[in-house]
Amino acid sequence: MNGSKLPKITFWRALLVVILAAGFYSTVLRFVKGLGASTNLSDQFPWGLWIGFDVLCGVGLAAGGFTLAAIVYVFHLDRFHAVLRPSILTAFLGYGLVAVALLFDLGRPYRIWHPLVMWNPHSVMFEVAWCVMLYLTVLALEFSPAVFERFRLHGPLRLIHSVTIPLVIAGVLLSTLHQSSLGSLFLIVPEKLHPYWYSPLLPVFFFISAVGVGLAMVIFESNLSARAFGREIELPLLAVLGKGMAVVLMLYGILRFQDLVARHALVHLREASTETLLFVLEIVVGLFLPMVMLFIRRVRENREGLFAAAVLVITGFLLNRLNVSISGLEFSAHAHYFPRWTELAVTLSIVGMGFLLFSLGVRYFNVFEVHAPSAEPVVARASRP
Amino acid sequence: MSKAILVDTTKCIGCGACATACKIVNDLPLHDSEANKQRPAKSCGADELVTFAQSHGEVGGKLSADTLNVLQTYGSVFVRKFCMHCQDPTCASVCPVGALRKTAAGPVIYDADRCMGCRYCMMACPFGIPRYEWKSALPKVEKCILCAPRLAKGLQPACTEACPAQASIFGEREELLREAEKRLRENSTGYVQHIFGQQEVGGTSVLYLSAVPFEQLGFPSNLPHDALPTYTYRVLSKIPNLVMLGGALLGGIWWITNRREEVARAEKTEKRDSKLETGKSKLET
Numbered sequence: 001m002n003g004s005k006l007p008k009i010t011f012w013r014a015l016l017v018v019i020l021a022a023g024f025y026s027t028v029l030r031f032v033k034g035l036g037a038s039t040n041l042s043d044q045f046p047w048g049l050w051i052g053f054d055v056l057c058g059v060g061l062a063a064g065g066f067t068l069a070a071i072v073y074v075f076h077l078d079r080f081h082a083v084l085r086p087s088i089l090t091a092f093l094g095y096g097l098v099a100v101a102l103l104f105d106l107g108r109p110y111r112i113w114h115p116l117v118m119w120n121p122h123s124v125m126f127e128v129a130w131c132v133m134l135y136l137t138v139l140a141l142e143f144s145p146a147v148f149e150r151f152r153l154h155g156p157l158r159l160i161h162s163v164t165i166p167l168v169i170a171g172v173l174l175s176t177l178h179q180s181s182l183g184s185l186f187l188i189v190p191e192k193l194h195p196y197w198y199s200p201l202l203p204v205f206f207f208i209s210a211v212g213v214g215l216a217m218v219i220f221e222s223n224l225s226a227r228a229f230g231r232e233i234e235l236p237l238l239a240v241l242g243k244g245m246a247v248v249l250m251l252y253g254i255l256r257f258q259d260l261v262a263r264h265a266l267v268h269l270r271e272a273s274t275e276t277l278l279f280v281l282e283i284v285v286g287l288f289l290p291m292v293m294l295f296i297r298r299v300r301e302n303r304e305g306l307f308a309a310a311v312l313v314i315t316g317f318l319l320n321r322l323n324v325s326i327s328g329l330e331f332s333a334h335a336h337y338f339p340r341w342t343e344l345a346v347t348l349s350i351v352g353m354g355f356l357l358f359s360l361g362v363r364y365f366n367v368f369e370v371h372a373p374s375a376e377p378v379v380a381r382a383s384r385p
Numbered sequence: 386m387s388k389a390i391l392v393d394t395t396k397c398i399g400c401g402a403c404a405t406a407c408k409i410v411n412d413l414p415l416h417d418s419e420a421n422k423q424r425p426a427k428s429c430g431a432d433e434l435v436t437f438a439q440s441h442g443e444v445g446g447k448l449s450a451d452t453l454n455v456l457q458t459y460g461s462v463f464v465r466k467f468c469m470h471c472q473d474p475t476c477a478s479v480c481p482v483g484a485l486r487k488t489a490a491g492p493v494i495y496d497a498d499r500c501m502g503c504r505y506c507m508m509a510c511p512f513g514i515p516r517y518e519w520k521s522a523l524p525k526v527e528k529c530i531l532c533a534p535r536l537a538k539g540l541q542p543a544c545t546e547a548c549p550a551q552a553s554i555f556g557e558r559e560e561l562l563r564e565a566e567k568r569l570r571e572n573s574t575g576y577v578q579h580i581f582g583q584q585e586v587g588g589t590s591v592l593y594l595s596a597v598p599f600e601q602l603g604f605p606s607n608l609p610h611d612a613l614p615t616y617t618y619r620v621l622s623k624i625p626n627l628v629m630l631g632g633a634l635l636g637g638i639w640w641i642t643n644r645r646e647e648v649a650r651a652e653k654t655e656k657r658d659s660k661l662e663t664g665k666s667k668l669e670t
Contacts, residue, residue, distance in 0.1 A: 036519030043449070043516050046507035074635050076642035107502020107517065107524040111482075114501045118482040124617050125505050126481035127624065169635045173628055187616045188479055188509045191607045203620055333513075 016352050023349025026342035030104055038342045044335035045326075049343045052325035054101030054350060056182055057318050058094055059132070060206075063214030064221075065091025065139060066175035073168040080241075082234055085146060086225065086368060087218050089361050092139040095132060097350050104346055124184045131178035138171040146365040179210040186324055192332040195265040196279040197324045205256060209317055212248040215241045216313035223307045228359070231368060239301045242309065246294035249313070253287050278319065278327050286316005387472075388491035388536060389558035389590040390545060391565055392465060394602065395575065397552035399456065399463035401442025406434055406547035407454040407467075408443070410532060414451055416443055431546060438547035450518040450527040454544055457603070462595070464602045465544070465553065468493060468514045468529035469582060470590035471612070476506035476515060478614035484526075491558070491590045492531035500526060511586050511608055531590070558590055565594055587612030 030038040041048045064087040071077050072084050103109040115129040141160060148157040160167075183206030190198055199205065219238050226233040260266050269276055290312040299305035326337060339347075361367060408415050409429070415421040420441040425433045444456050444463075454467040474493045477485040484499035485506055502524060507515045518524035532542035540546070545555040554561070565580045581599050582589035585608045593599070600606040 032522060034520060034522040034524060035517075036521075041519065043507065043519075044513070046504035046517065070635070074639045074642070076639075076646055105503075107504065108500065109502075111499075111501035114482045114499060118484075118499050120478075120481055120483040122478045122614060122618055122621065123481045123505075124621060125479060125503060127621060129481055165639055169632060169639070172635055173631050176631060177624060177627070181620075184617055184620050185505070187620065188475060188613050189511075190609065190613070190616065191511060191605060200616075 016356065019345065019348045019352045022341075022345035023352075026345040026349075027104070029342055030346070035107065038340065040337060040340040040343065042335065042337075044333040045329075045337040047325060048337055049326075049339040049347055050101050050105040052322050053318070054347055055098050055105070056321040056325055058098040058101065059179065059182060060210045060213050060317060060321060061217050061314070062091040062094030062098075063175065063179060063210040064217040065094075065142075065214070066135075066172050067211050067214040068218060069142065069168045070172045073165060074172065079237060082237060082368075083218055083222060083241075085143075085366075086221060086362075087214075088139065088142050089146075089358065089365075089367055090217065090221060092136070092143050093354055093357050093361070095136045095139060097354050098132065099136065100353075101347075101350055124181050124187075128178050128181045128185070131174045131181065135171060135174040135178065138167055138174060141167055142171065146367060150365050175210075176207060180204065180207040182206050183324075189329070192329055193324065194275050194328040194331060195263060195268060196260070196275055197320075197328040199259050199263065201255065201259050202324075205252065205259075208248060208252045208255070209320060212245055212252060213313060213317040215245045215248065216310040216317070219245075219306055219310040220314060223303070223310075225362070225368070229362060229368070233303060235301070235303055235306075238306060242294050242300045242306050245309070245313065246291055246300075249287055249291040249294070253291065256283075256287075275328065275331065278323050282316055282319040282323060285312055286319060290316070387489065387558050387590060388531070388555065389470070389561050389592060390531070390542065390553055390555055391561040391592045391594070392553050393565075393568065393594045394462055394464050394552070395594065395596050396550050397463040397465070398550045399444060399458065400439060400549060401444040401456045402435075402438040402547040402549060403465050403544035403553060404443040404446075404452070404454050404456050405441050406438035406543040407529070408452070409434055409438065410535065410543040411453060413453070415441070416446060417441065431540075434543060435547050438543075439549050448514065448516055450516045450520075450525075453516075453527060453529040459602045460597075462597060462602060464593075464595075466514075466603070467544075467591070468531070469512050470529075470531055471586055472588040472590065473586075473612035473614055475509045475511055475586065475613040478617065479505045479509040481505070488533065490533070490536055492533040492536065493528075494530045494533050495526060495528065497525045502526075509613070511605060511613060558592075561592055565592055568594060584610045586610070 026038060035041055039048060039050075068080060068084050068087045072080050099112075102112065106112060115126050116133075120126050141163075144160055145157060148154075148160065180203035183202035183204070186193055186198070186202055187200065218241055222233055222238055225231060269280075290309040293299045293305060293309040293312070296305075299309065330336060405415065405420075407413075409424060410427060412427050415424060423437075423441075425437050429437075442456075445458070446452055446455050448455050448466060454465060456463060456465050458464075470491060470493050471487070474485065474487050477483075477487055477493060480500075481503060482499045482501060484496045485493060486496070487493050502517075504517060504526075506526060507513075507517060515526050515528045517526060532540070532544075535542060541555040545553045548554075554564075556564075562580065562583060565583075569576050569578055569580070575596055577595050577598055579595075579599065581593040581595070581604055582591055587610065593602075593604070595602060598606075
């Protein structure tokens, strides 16, 4: 943020302004003219980019919050405390933006509260709606200490510290439920989703890959914010997360392979189709390459190597979610879908808002803690005059 | 006591009266703008409806928010497509707000006032039936509701009422199944020996008979005989257990790791204390 970096920042700011302007136009179009005028959605493709990317990927990419909360509070690996709060902030903003994306995608967004009073417990979507609402509340509470510290509110701070553990456990449970349920959403389309991706184990795959990508996102963000805010990177800590990621990827890979074999889905590899290309890309880029990289110590403990592995895992994750929600359905829909530019503009604006809000959060609250946690770390510090 | 429709595609003459009658009773625009000007009112009598539908039949087109029943041609065979009114409907199961519902009388109906427009029903429907009002700023889902309001008055659906060839007939599902089986038995060479809708996705309230394989008429051939909602409920029903076990497990892990840390902390202070003790005694000696 000093003089020498000014040109670069201006470029990013200019880009953000262009994206937000396009996003504003698209927003007006969406709410005045409806979904038909602002999207390439159709009766054959009722779900597109806003569900496939903004919701499915958004929720997954925010999984670092619950993964780290579990690592720090439940498993008591206190040294990871240093990267916890940025992950909680990312998760909170991520889920908030998922809700914003839903307001764009729902045909009648002003009825988003309907699942609160109109129940259908047989619907996966109903369960996801409840979990996401509750978890957003949990995340707000988990981030609230930063806000209370800022305004020196000692009473609420003590109160929130006394319920940290139940709060974290509730957050982990809610995340487990809805991360997996996003996969369960597609259990109902056995005849529509390509055999590369349809599996009775979809909820399990969605959960494990969310944990993996959650860790990748922590590494990814730490790198970016180290660059943006001129901070020291927590490399030894992140290398350990990389180790964990390698294990998660291996577990996922074994389960996925077993399942593909059991369902005789690998025979489709003989077909030279778009699906085969996307499937191979997803497995090689998102699973095989980063797993091998992370098992090599020299790569894992190298800043660039670790960052590259995290980027690969994130790319593979995005591919997987888009394959399940869009590409894998094309063959049965007998239709092709590619987002309209206005859909892309809204999505990019939402991502841009995420970056903007994160940097504001970092500027106004104590997000990057460097102290080692003691019995009551934050209260002690906040009470200093 | 559930009502159903039997469509015998071998009897269909392709007049399109079903499609037109559907548009009249649902107040939807006809393709032919001339015919649209002469159309009878929604509340017209049976004779007027049937006469108009049979003389202005609509053939071709696609299902849309304006067309809930469509008469399509596959080679030389005419098939009408509309909601199958599943016995255990996928759409009703996936709807988070319960806007879609199977009634005891047979129809799967839609309550537009509950719908928030997530379109999961459209994603999930194994027959690809529900349509959306994409052009509207306040859209609704549209699909055939088996003329539920007419059924409530003791009438039959407009489409079967208008059919001049008895290709679509209305009745109790059990009776229609018996009738279909009878036709298959009596003409074993004239029909594919299969009643489409008897077992597909747990059975539907619209049944089809055909002389050619059903996949040649655009029907999905890979449907399981299980009702699709069982696939998701199998997972959803495990949630309460998962929450309890998961909560206990996580709580337990915390209890152990926390205890371990407390012990470590206590040992540290103890060590320090004992060091102090030894230091003191050294000083004393």
